[in-house]
Amino acid sequence: MIKHEKSHGRKHPMSKKQKIIISIIAVVILIGASGFMIWFLWLRTNDREMIFVEAEWSEQTEPIYSRLTGLEISDERLNTSPTYCIQIPNGSTDGARPQAGLAQAAVIFEAIAESGITRFSAIFQNANASAIGPIRSLRPYYLDWDTPFDCTVVHAGGSAEAIKALQKGGQRDLDENYTYMWRENGSGRSWNNLFTSSTLLNEYNLSRGWGSSDPKVFARMTPEATAELLATQSAREYVPATNIQINFSANYSHNVIYNYDAITNTYLRSHQDGNPHLSYECPIEHTKPNTKNDCGTPKQLAPNVVIAMRVEQRLMTDRYHQSIRTVGSGEALIFQNGEVIKGAWAKESQGAQISFKDQNGVEIELSPGQVWISAVPQSGTIKSQ
DSSP, rough: OOOOOOOOOOOOOOOHHHHHHHHHHHHHHHHHHHHHHHHHHHHHHHHHHHHHHHHHHHHHTEEEETTTOOESSOOOGGSSSOOEEEEEEOOOOSOOOOOSSSSGEEEEEEEEEEEEEEEEEEEEEEEEEOOOOOOOOOOOHHHHHGGGOEEEEEEOBBBBBHHHHHHHHEEEEEETTTOOOOESSSSSTTTTOOOOOOOHHHHHHHHHTTOOOOOOOOOOOOHHHHHHHTGGGSOOOOOOOOOOEEOOSSOOGGGGEEEEEETTTTEEETTTTBBBBBBEEOOTTTOOOHOOOOOOOOSEEEOEEEEEEEEEEEEOOOOOEEEESEEEEEEEEEEEEEEEEEEEEEEEEESOOOEEEESSSSOOOOOOOOOOOOOTTTTTTEEOO
């Protein structure tokens, strides 16, 4: 009889096939574990990168403000865009009105050009208008106000003193030029019919290699600071001023009235006869538009800040042109946020920007938006209530 041995507790040696299977399983487990660790480390690293990206995005969404206007802009590089100082007439019977593009100006200087008729030097940066103008001749005092803005001075000729000062000073210059300007016909504008556009101005600057500007600017409040000031205005002492009358001379048609609009925090500008001062806003898609036919209904101008500064002014020896002292100092009234601040203006040189300070000598921060500065001779009047 054959006896069978018990197999309990005995280990049979693995076959070659079993060893291969076990090795494969071990390799799979090792690869899986390694993959898990790689995935885990990648996730941790990616989380850190996401945190960094989120932080960076948070920095990018902080508001960026225009140094020139105080308003929010989309890109810091817009602060160095080229600036343009355009001489624009304000005649009442010679086709100057309504002007075009004035609402897009960051700063506008207004002074008497001759015979009590005022003229503007309008400073633009990042404009988006297919018509700006009309364009008229230059005076030395406008050049003095223009220079700190590091702008291309845009004009159609000028007084002998202005042209001489421009040649001596070496400012960027665009005189009457039909490559970058055009004459508007058929709109009854008489000789006040020379226009340009933001596109043509940029093309001119690029042709001269003038790709940027570094303007000296006024101190500005942010929109948030302005909103906070308005919200707390009733809790502090201030002098309200919601109606402003500026008389430059006895030439009735060139005196102006401003009425404060609390809803928009702007000053609605009107002529002395009560009619609103209008300006066309011509859509950028037009090419050399006719303002009367292509630009819709003109809108009332409404700057955010109105400044009336007293200047020494006299008639020149030709008994026609004016001489205004621009370097020095004088009294100033700053109207913003429905109130008036008594202060002074000062300008140290042609290249220095005007400063506006209160009666304690503290520089006044201007509300964001358009600033309209009127140079009022000693013989003129400034009234507010």
